[in-house]
Amino acid sequence: MIDNLKILLHQGKQYIPDVTTAKVPDVFRGRPIIHPGKVDEKELVELCPTGAISASPLRIDLGKCTFCGECAFACPEKISFTTDHKIATNDRQRLVIVEGDDSHIKLNPDLIRAEISSYFSGSLKLRQVSAGGDNSCEWELNACGNVNFDMGRFGIEFVASPRHADGIVITGPITENMAALLQICYDATPDPKIIILAGTDAISGGIFEDSPALDRRFLDKKQVDLYVPGNPVHPLTFINGVLELIRRRK
């Protein structure tokens, strides 16, 4: 008993008091900025491992970006990554960063379905489905609930059964062998429900985009409520994105 109390005392305060203002170290690669100036655009397009960079005008698609930072190493005057980790949005187009754009990535309020804030603003239970995820996004989603990030304080939790869930969080590029099971899990979740794509692999397929072992047809006719970029997603990106999605708007 005394030993237990001692352990608790020695841990001190571990939680991040305010996740909306938490900072990450300078070397972290969050939202990139493409600076003005001449550069061999073709070289940058060719360099990117996942085709996230396209030319004229030069732009980076964070839904495809693995945040490896190689473009910034090759052309540091042209591309730099900021520590801005709030990069989740519900607008797929907003993930495309164009030259000269240094504005924060926000959610598009017009795309948020009315029932989301009325049903989920005080409590959101999520079922996670890993469909070819490499277990880094899965570790980070688990970390969202640990004593440091403590997502549970906002009423956001991962639950065991889709029957208890208000939505699903997909990680991984959606393999053919998981496609049918993902559909079953989604169908088992009661309405109204949301879909969150967590990580670059889930948003675009990432490095696996053109693999014949994928089957991404599940996403064809669905509205995705939140895209959370990252390789893997950072817990702060995920939590802040979800909080923005479910908060009450006037």
Add this chain to the structure above:
Amino acid sequence: MLLCCIADDAAGNILVSSALVNCSQTLPSFTAQRLAFHKFEREINENFGIEYIDHPWLKPVRFPQNRATGQSTIANYPFFRIESEELHEVGVGPIHAGVIEPGHFRFICNGEQILHLEIQLGYQHRGIESLFLEKKKLLQRTTLAESIAGDTVAGHTTAFVNLWETLCGYEADEDLQFTRTLALELERIAIHTGDLSAICTDIAYQLGSSVFGRLRTPVINYFQSWCGNRFAKSLIRAGQNHFPFNETLAEQLLKMLDAFEPDFDEMWAEFHTLPSALSRLEKTGVVTKEQVSNIGTVGMAARMSSISRDIRATHPHDLYPTLAHEPIIKHHGDVYSRTHIRYDEIKQSISYIRRLLEKIPPENKDRKALKKPAANAFSISLTEGWRGEICHCAITDERGELVHYKVKDTSFHNWLALALAVRNNEISDFPVSNKSFDLSYCGHDL
């Protein structure tokens, strides 16, 4: 051509034999004589259609997209069955209760007792080995290596870059080797600590779960301060280093470890003497030395049962020759052995890191460029990841292009050990047994 590579731990080398076979040929199996071959022959059968006449368990491995056994699908896996009035089957997964990867466990139980467990995998198959051939850029291949198993980024990426540099006739500078060795040991500390937390979770020990869980955070946050990614993605590159190590980073690392160790030791001291915890860990999920030796497990799943198998000691790569690694061995093969080994290995990794930091090699600012891979070459690379041995192989054609790339994650050997461990256990002990192995689904399914 069929290549068979077996590591000789005593001599510290790798024995390679090759034979020409026709895919339509029917072969006698090695498995009939030595169980350790069973998975490899199943894989050869599934990928290339070679039939074995006397293989006792010729079942699908992962249902790859380009399988030769095209008629079988993941939905109709041929499970072992026992017809009986007394027994019942329990299916768990592929989607599990927690936030983990998918895989299906089919139990045959007598009441609460497990008689048999069959593990069906393949849900995570992304076609990695084919993509290694299709993606032509080195950065794409490195990204693939980082994605084989996102919990073993340092392990798989080190295996890849060491293989690639060998193919290119490139000798890695000491600072590159330093980065790889340090990353491997840090990854071991991070994941082992996270696993200790998860083991506590599975026996409903809240204090251990929270404290070990939060102790993992400074370790992966250290990766984030070093290379910008909590899982060390983008840290390890063939013939390159974007994040040279320096005195400031060393200071930060020592500070982190100095803060980590007392809290970690204190929590461990409480946890490993707690009767209610020990009663769930001891004699649960036992795999004997004989079983382990028959299955041919590697890494922690061998060392838990008196078998010294550790690439860092037998085939040392990067800076491991200077560390003169001595593997940590346990003898009971139970959940407790697999828990204790993690504590000891974390302590050992910390002492290795302290030794590495005594001599930080300077960054080579005048690095040679990588050449093209050699033509008609065969290269094999062994790395000891936190789970155990990782093996990558590559074959090039007359133009130096990859014609075959093979990845073997630790888990490929070890899943069968979990299936045997839970026999005659209560089914309620399955989660903690499973977690004590913590095997990779995506590393297996590729």
